[in-house]
Amino acid sequence: QPQAREETCWSLDDFDVGRPLGKGKFGNVFISREKKTKRIIALKVLFKTQLLQLGVSHQLKREIEIQYHLRHPNILTLYGYFHDDKRVFVILDYASRGELFNVLQSQPGHKVSEVIAARFVRQLANALKYCHSKGVIHRDIKPENLLLDSKLNLKLADFGWSVVADHSKRHTLCGTMDYLAPEMVSNQPHDFNVDIWAIGILLFEMLVGYAPFANQTGDKLIARIKECKIYIPQSVSDGASRLINAIIKKEPQERLPLAEIMTHPWIQDMFPREENEVRAFLQTLTK
Numbered sequence: 001q002p003q004a005r006e007e008t009c010w011s012l013d014d015f016d017v018g019r020p021l022g023k024g025k026f027g028n029v030f031i032s033r034e035k036k037t038k039r040i041i042a043l044k045v046l047f048k049t050q051l052l053q054l055g056v057s058h059q060l061k062r063e064i065e066i067q068y069h070l071r072h073p074n075i076l077t078l079y080g081y082f083h084d085d086k087r088v089f090v091i092l093d094y095a096s097r098g099e100l101f102n103v104l105q106s107q108p109g110h111k112v113s114e115v116i117a118a119r120f121v122r123q124l125a126n127a128l129k130y131c132h133s134k135g136v137i138h139r140d141i142k143p144e145n146l147l148l149d150s151k152l153n154l155k156l157a158d159f160g161w162s163v164v165a166d167h168s169k170r171h172t173l174c175g176t177m178d179y180l181a182p183e184m185v186s187n188q189p190h191d192f193n194v195d196i197w198a199i200g201i202l203l204f205e206m207l208v209g210y211a212p213f214a215n216q217t218g219d220k221l222i223a224r225i226k227e228c229k230i231y232i233p234q235s236v237s238d239g240a241s242r243l244i245n246a247i248i249k250k251e252p253q254e255r256l257p258l259a260e261i262m263t264h265p266w267i268q269d270m271f272p273r274e275e276n277e278v279r280a281f282l283q284t285l286t287k
């Protein structure tokens, strides 16, 4: 009999709030400690006036609803939320190594080894297989929304743009478009395969040091994404290139399914070297 999850009623008094971890579009995230258990968490603080002005209250409700019910080792846990008269507070896992975006920036050439890249692709595909099995499409996979914990486990975060599959609503594009699949930039109905496309873009960026359509802008960028031609430098191994080319397909249903990404020969070949390379990689990150 699955344990019914207790519904704790939280308030700001339950937490010691620390330094800001980052600025989201609609509010800031503070490292915080829950007083009773001394657990470190990330407290997202959003101002109700801003949410109303930006008309994103429904987006926040959906983010909380969706993320609260997803429980997976590679998804950032949302423990609960509460509000006072001015603010909404969301209680989230604290990922001690921060955003993959910043970790990539800290590396020479802004890239990582094939073993580390294969680890992140496998963990992300694992998280998305779980999301998709629950009918959830994330729709905003990018290095800024992938967090890392102390053991270099990837944590999928920021479900603000996610939807439950049946109504794939149109939405205005904002933030970087590098990761948007062709059907999204041409505002076609889209499905789970938009998340698979983003895995291909992420793998390219982790191995090459920049996104395949980066430093294009506006209409040129949209045209490049639609023509869906990418140039993979010789420095990338044949195995990794084959996987990237199997994912970056214009036709959504032609993209390699998640289960086949996770069992791809190149992903499998990297696995035996992972433990050593993770230990070495963690040494390169600032304490």
Ligand SMILES: CC(=O)N[C@H]1CCN(c2c(Cl)cnc3[nH]c(-c4cn(C)nc4C)nc23)C1
Residues within 6 Å of the ligand: 021, 022, 023, 024, 025, 029, 042, 044, 092, 093, 094, 095, 096, 097, 098, 099, 147, 157, 158
């Ligand atoms: C909008 C939004 O949630 N974006 C980011 C900001 C912090 N946030 C975090 C969330 Cl939601 C959870 N854990 C985090 N850990 C960090 C972090 C750790 N270091 C060393 N540096 C950072 C930064 N950030 C978070 C997600």
